[in-house]
Amino acid sequence: MAVNLNSENFKAEVQGPMTIVDFWAPWCGPCKIMDPILDKLEQQFAGKVKFAKVNVDNQQEIAKEYSVYGMPTFVLFKNGKGVEKVTGVYPIEKLTHYLNRKLEEVENSNG
Helix, strand or coil: CCEECCCCCHHHHCCCCCEEEEEECCCCHHHHHHHHHHHHHHHHCCCCCEEEEEECCCCHHHHHHCCCCCCCEEEEEECCEEEEEEECCCCHHHHHHHHHHHHHHHHHHHC
16 A cells, blocks of 8 residues: 655655655546556555655645646655656556666666
């Protein structure tokens, strides 16, 4: 289950090799489309990629800090730093390919 982030736990939770943070809102239709896709990805990448969520209605400062203007927005964190951001709805195949590529980059940089 994705970790819900807020101003108290955000910095601690995005530490680690790779974390995907989903910036969403309860009223966002495309966010609802992405929920089951993210659930499947979380199972598929368990132990390799951490998944977390930020409700932008409740955490506007975090959204502003990462320049989140559309939703859903996904920010890839590596070792606590937001390094890439994408916005919109994506098919599971495209996100699987993306995450596999990012994991390869991490493995190659550690090797």
